[in-house]
Amino acid sequence: MALSIASLAREQTLFIKTQLDQIEHALHPSVTEDEELVRRALFAVRNKSVIFDRYIPSTTNLYAAVQDVRPTQVLINFRDEIVHCDCPHGEWCRHKVSVILSLYQYIDSVQDWTAKWRSKKSVNLHLLATERTPESWLAMVDEVMSHLLPEGRPIEKFQISTVAENADSKLKRHLPFEREWQPLYELFMQISILNKIWQHLNLFGNTIHSDYFEYFFNRRFEKIQNTIHELSVKSRLFATDPFFDALQVLVRELLLERKAHIGRRLNVYLLFWDNVFIEKSRAEEELEILQNYLMQEENPLSSEVLLPTILNIFHILLKNYEALKLNVASITPEQMNIYFGLAKFSHSRHDDEASEYMLKAMLPLLNDYIQHHLTPSQRQMYVRRIHALYENVSLTEPEELLLYSAFGVYGVAPFSGYLLKQKRYEEWVALHQLYPSSISYLDSCGLKVVLEEAPSLTLPLYHYYALEEVNQKSRMNYKQAVRIWKMMKSAAKKSGKTNFWEDYIHTVREQFKRLRALQEELEKGNLLV
Template sequence: MSSSFSDVAHSHKDFIEKTLQRFEEQLHPSANEDAELVTRAMFSVRNQAIKLRNYSAFTQILVCQIQDVRTTDVTISFTQKQISCTCPQKKLCRHQLAVIFKLSQYFISLQDWLTSWRAKKTVQLSTLASERSPESWQRMADEVLNYTFKEQRPIDSFLISSLLENARLKLQRQRPFEQEWQHLFDLYMEIALMKRLLQHAVKTGMSMDNNYFNYYLENAFIRMERAIDIISRTTKLFAAEPFFDALQLITRDILLLEKGATHFRLALYLQFWTKLFTEKKRLTAELSVLEKTNAPIDIDLNVVKALFYILLRTMTPLERIIQEMSLENVESFIDVAQQSLEKGYLAEATLILKKALPFLQTFIQEQLIPIRRQKYTRKLDVLYEQIDLTEAEELTLYAAFGKFGIEAFSDYLLRHARYNEWVALHQLYPTSIAYLEQSGLKEVVAHAPEAALPLYHFYAMDEINQKSRQNYKQAVRIWRSMKSAAKKAGKLDYFENYIDAVQQQFKRLRALQEEIIKSNLIAS
């Protein structure tokens, strides 16, 4: 028995309604290309251009054929909740929309839907794009974003990237033709999208501490960082000054949000003020605003003020405000120090980094989530390498790193020829012979071979405890290296006695005895 569109529609009403709603969220009546897509999809329905080729009740797969400029097939898998088309367009196309319209007409009025959708149109985006002013660009962003965030409810985290990317692409179609304006347009729209998303998240109580949200933030940050770098290297147009004023206000609004994505907001603000807004007059005016601000936010404004004192080269207030450093804001101060080093302000960065030293151990071992500790200690090692530290300060730094800074501490101990301490470190935090060789074992053997002997014993015993022939072979390899180090230290007799003792201790491990005999370890 063959199925009809009516049968299919009523069997899968829930999927069809949800798909139409999803398509509606992607389409904006003020965008010419979206209006054209809807018009052509409606034309296909009204002209009976859609034919049902096949529907399987068993697999629940529907295949439709659309007579267009060229014939295309649209396939819907109702079980997998997927719709696809054979046309070249990768995203939503008029053919997919036409099939959903065709199925929807059995329980809604397409004319009512179209009227309602067109009623949301306020002004053509192309009209706004032709008027080059911050106000016009903001209206353009608002026109798209009001549609994207039309409901005052949290957005499902997994939808954030697709919704915002769809909005961004609609705005990108209005990009100026002149190359000197393009990157400024990109940056303005990115920051406008970001402000609206963060405001919506705060207002609706959305969770900002999840992988989906952070994925979007990271990608948006990379795009903005790239645009900032390009704009900062080009000559600023006089006509662009009002846009810079508008960007300054938007970045401040993001900074002064009540809560959420704290590290991202601060990092974004630092990017703008260290690379783009570099004029002394602008810096002074912004600092004045911040000093008068007492909004209850989750970013310590003392940290932000410290950045401006550095950029304005005013050491006295900087020294005063650094005294406000605490466990809660130490990471933000370190970010400011990093920016200072990038700008070449060594004295200011040194002041911050030395003040941060007493907080680092508790911050790394208790405050940072485990997945960040290894990477963050590498970042700190790079920063602290650029400033002069006393020996006591260096030891405080590496003690704070703990097991997450073994590589950095190893380098430090080797630089100071403290080979016995190097060995003790790697006994305290055992890894593998391969890691030891990467961390400087050969250098230790070259300068203090006797100090390395306990390490070889430790790792050889670890292999023996695994109780397999493969591990015994690895133990023998380690002993060969140990023999070489013993010979270099003039302790070959000690090594031979050591191997005799090992053979006696493990005389019941026949496979190990065979590997030792085959290796000729005791032969001179």
């Protein structure tokens, strides 16, 4: 049966045009390598180097060969929308592009498509890279991102990471040769791409609130952290000062002018001011700029940005504790997450005084914040992290009780540790009776310490958990109950209550005499002796 490529191409018009759209977004005419790739693909089409071997209708597989330096096989599956090439190159190689263009020529003009694609070239990235100024680097990012993020067109949430990786790969081709410049270039491009994507997403819907964005941001933040670490061990050249000035502006824009995830934007801002912008004069300059925003009646700031709170960063950096005290006096539950980040920032800088001011100001609001501003799934992790900060602060006894009462059920483990330090073993037992859990959790909370210091106090706990196992009415649970009773027997012996134990275990045997499997396990456990 003869293969009619013209008929097949017309039948698969939508697929072919979709693939061409993807090629347009993946390949940029301003990138020398991309332009060369398309040029060679066009050469293959014009020289009839693309040969369609066979088409299998039942599987919708089209097999093609491209006569290149070596023969290359390309497979198109129309049903699953897959284009596969056996060459080792990236997502779009010249072979795939040449096959798609060969099909497109039966639908429309390849020459018109090529002219339209090349018309998007406004600058030469290679020439911009050789200029090495912040303005040229920003122009490179603008050129690449304008192609990947078309104006007025939203991107699908699952494409966010792909867009960023595509931009990374195109811009990384122009990485400076000198090692001293490489981390700075990478950091500049990473934060610029993040800023551009965030700005684009703010224009459309709720994409920025998706799990895809969370995944993208976490990976991007990790990359930025690693690059900053690499940059921090390099000596800074005088010629790089303008680039740090530009970075300062980019980071400020991300915090103040973008929308959504204020905590994540603040994390980026704090990361830079903790590790990159280390000069006192730069901190004083930034503080003055932010204070000027406060005096403006109209400014471009996002409505979720509370400038007085952000100013605390620079009160910490410049050790202006009086201004810091004044600001934390008016803290609200809605600001708690930001102040939590500021307290971590202070602790990372070994500024215990600033950290203590903020953490003590947060104490009266903790209960309200945990119970009404955090989802149940967030509370356990939040309590664990905030407690790690409070451990570095000297609290009075009333303040400690206020802290642990705010934690509630989510703070059983840290409160247990506090009670053990105070040797308040009865209260430790009462806490675990109030919030029952499991024997293994008791062990993690210090049961062995109580067993060593006050073994008689543990007897009610062992009794409770053993009966919980018995109530499950299965042999496996009976075995676990016997294990717990063995612990209880040891605790009773250690506290000199052997007679109590004998009376207790005989009472248990009598109470559950109808449970034959339990009686057998009690015999095996030698608990009745």
